[in-house]
Amino acid sequence: MQLIKSDINIDFIGKHNIAYALSIILILLSIGSLIIHKGPNYGIDFVGGTIIQIKFSEQVPVDKIRTGLSDIGFNDASVQNFGHNQDNEFLIRTSNLAMTDKGLSQSITDAVKASTGIAPEIRRVEMVGPQVGKDLRNKALLAIFYSLLFITIYISGRFELKWILSGVMAGSLMTAVYFLSVFNFSMAILITAALVITLALFWILRLKYAMGAIVALLHDVLITIGIFSILNLDFSLPIIAALLTIIGYSLNDTIIVFDRIRENIKGAKTTDSLPLLFNKSINETLSRTILTSVTTLVVLFALYFLGGEIIHNFAFAMIIGILIGTYSSIFVASPIVLIAHKR
C-alpha cells in the first residue's frame, strides 16, 4: 500500500511565501492572544492555588455545590464539570491557600454534603503555594531553554561537524543565564534574550542547520502555547512535558529531511540549483515525514479520547505539536536552511 506516490513532486520551496505568511499569521495570533490574556493561562502548578476533584454517586446540580462552598468562605471558587457528564465529577478550583493546612477535605465534604444532600468522594487534592509555583515556572522555562540549546549543539555537531564551536557558544550562553539568574532577573526575559542571542549567533557563525532547526522548534512551541492560550486551556506541568517532547520529536521529521538534503548535496553536480535540490529532498522524504506523524497521531488520538480527563490536555498539546511540527519541518526548517545557504 502507498499513500503518497513515489514520484511525487510538489514545489514546496516555491510556495514558501504562502507558508511563511501562514506561519507569521499563526505566530502573531499566538502572541496577540498571549498579550490579551497576559501570558498563558497558568494552572495552579505555576501560580499557586488549590484544586479539589470530587465525585458524587448520583447527579448533582453545580449551583448547589457552589452554594455549599460559599457557605464556608470559598466565594472565589470555580466549579466545573470534569470529564463526562454521567461521571458526576467536578473540579473545584480556588486561589485560597489558607485552609489547606487544616482539615480542608473534611470541611469541603461537610459543606457540599450539607448543600447537596450527598456526601462527595474527594478524589484528588492539589495545593501549590505561590513560591513553589514561581519555582516551577522558572524550572520549566529553563528546561525548555536547555533542551533547545542541547539539541541545537547536537544538530550543528552532527550536520556541520562544528561540535566545538557550538559547544563553546552554548556553554557561554548557559553560564550567562546562570549568573544573571542569580541576580534576580525575570527568567522569562532572560531566556527570551538568550534565545534571540542564540539565533543571531547561529546566523553570524553560519550554523545553517542548527538555525533551521531552532527556528522551526520555536515556531512549534510558540504556536502550541498560542493555541492553548486562544482556547483558554490550562497551562500546567504536563503541558511542559508535552512541549519538551514536541521539541524532541518534531525534530525527527526535520532531521529526516536534513539528512536527505545533506546526502543530495554531497552527490550533486555543481550545476544543480540549491532550491531544486532542497525541493527534491523534501519530496523524496515526504511519505516518511507524513507516515511517522500518522502513526504517532494514531496513538495520541487513542490517548486523547480514552486516556481519561487528567491526561486530556497533555494529549491535546502533543497532537497540536505533532501537526505543527510536521508542517514546520516541511515548510519552515528547510527553507530557512536554504536562505542561510544562499548567504
Add this chain to the structure above:
Amino acid sequence: MKPFTFKSVLNIGVILAAIVFLLPTFFNCWPHKKINLGLDLQGGMHLVLEVQNIKAVEAEVERTIQEIKKQLRTEGVKHLGISRLNDNSILAKFADGNDKSGFETVLSKNFGNLVAHKPQIDNNIVSYKLALSEEDTENLKKMATAQALETIRNRIDEFGVSEPDIRIQGKNRILIQLPGIQDPERAKDLIGKTAQLTFQLVDDDADVNAAINGTPPVGDEILYQTKYNPGSGIPVKTAFLINKRILLDGSLLTNARVEFDQFQQPQIGIEFNRKGARVFDHITGENIHKRLAIVLDKTVYSAPVIQDRIAGGKARITGHFTLNEAKDLAIALRAGSLPAPVKIIEERTVGPTLGADSIRTGLISMVIGGFLVILFMIIYYKNAGLIADLALIVNIILIGGGLAAFQATLTLPGIAGIILTIGMAVDANVIIYERIREEIRKGKTALAAVHSGFDRAALTILDANVTTLIAALVLYQFGTGPIKGFAVTLCLGIVASLFTALVLSKSIFNFVLKNKPSKKLSI
C-alpha cells in the same frame, strides 16, 4: 550458516532479561522487583513542607536572653532591659558604671560566641546590640531542617505508613511521599504539629483583660485555652496571662501515652526523665498555690493550681481530644517537637479510586492505540509490517522490564510516555521501510535493498532519536514526580526502539531472507 550468531544471542538475551525482570510484577517470583506505581496511580500523598527555620533562630535568641539574664542575676549585675529585636539581634541596656563593666565581664566570659557592636551611650545609659554570628545562624537553620526531617520520619514510622519517602529538598524544604495513605488529613495534622510542650507559670498578679486591651506586662504573653460548651459544642476561648519563662519543656520527656479519665475521656499521660523529674519537683515545690499552665504549641491546655510538690515526674495533658487526636498527640510528643514550625507549601493527594481509574483508562488507551498501529503497519507494509509489529511488542516488554530492573516509578504521564513510544517505535521501522522501498524502486534485489535500507536509515534514526532523548533527559532533570515518570518511560522507550529497529528487526529480516527461496520482499 552458524546456528548462533552473536546478534541472535544478543537479541534473545535482551528479550529474556526483560521478561525475567517483568515477571515479578505479575507473579510472585525472582528477582522480586515489581514495577513501582507512582502516587498518582496507587493513591497517596505528596507533601512539600517548608521549615520556618527562622523561628529556630528566634527561639535560640530568646534562650540566649534568658541565659544572659540568669548569669547577670548570679553576678549581681542589674540591667535596664534585654530584649530581642525584629532582626533577631539582642538589645541590652545598662546604667553606665559598675553594671556596664559587670555586663562586659559576663559577656566576654560566657557569651564569647555573640557578635557585639560598639555600644551606644545616651544619658548615662549604655545600649549594646548583640547578634548570633552568621555561621551560627546558618548552622541553626541547617540543624533545624535536619532535625525536623528526623522528627517527621519518627512520627511517620510510628503512624505506620509502608515505604514512605522523606527527604530534604533544597535548603529548608522537606519532601514527603506517603503511598497508599488512608487518612491524609490525619497524617497531615500529625506531620505539621510542632508539638512544642512547655510548662509556664500563669501571671495572676496582673489583669488579663487589661492586658488584652493594652499591652501585656513585661515578660508576659497572652495565650488562649479553647473549651467546648458541653451542651452546644460551641468553642469558648479563655485568655491567660502567661509568664514567658519556660520552666520545663518536652525535650526531657521519656514517654507519652493515651490514658482515660474516669469519664472515659482520652488524655495524655507524660513521663519525664530523671533530670526532668527533678526540675518538675523543683518548680512545683517553689510555686505552691500558683497556677502552672501546660502549653502546647502556644495553646493553653490546662492551668491547674499547684497544691503540693510533685515528685516522680509524671503529668497529664487534658483537653477535649478524640481518641485519634490523643493518639497522634502522644506520637508527636514521643517523637519530639519540631525545632521550628513547618508550613505545607505543596500538596498533591490522589485517592485510591482515582488511581485505579487512571490505570484502567491508561491501559485501555494503550491497548487500543497499540492495536490501531499494529493494524496500520500490517495493512501498509504487509509481512514487513508484521516484523515491525513484533518489534513493537518486544519494545513494550523491554520498557516494562527496564522499569522493573531500574526500580523506576510508573506514573500516569509515564503510561502516556509508553503510549507515545508505541507511536514512535514504529517510526524507525517506517523510515527503514520507506528507504527499502526506494532502493527496490532503484532496481536492487531484496537482500541488497534491505541491507542498504538499514544502513542508510540507521544514522537518520539515531539522529532523530538522540534529539528526543536529549529532551527527555532534560525533562528528567527538571521534572518532579509524575513528570519524571514520563521522562523515564520516554527514555526507556527511545533506547528500546533503537534496539528493536536497528538490531532486532534487521536480524529478523536477515533470517527470513536467508530462509526464503523466492527472494521477493513483502513490503
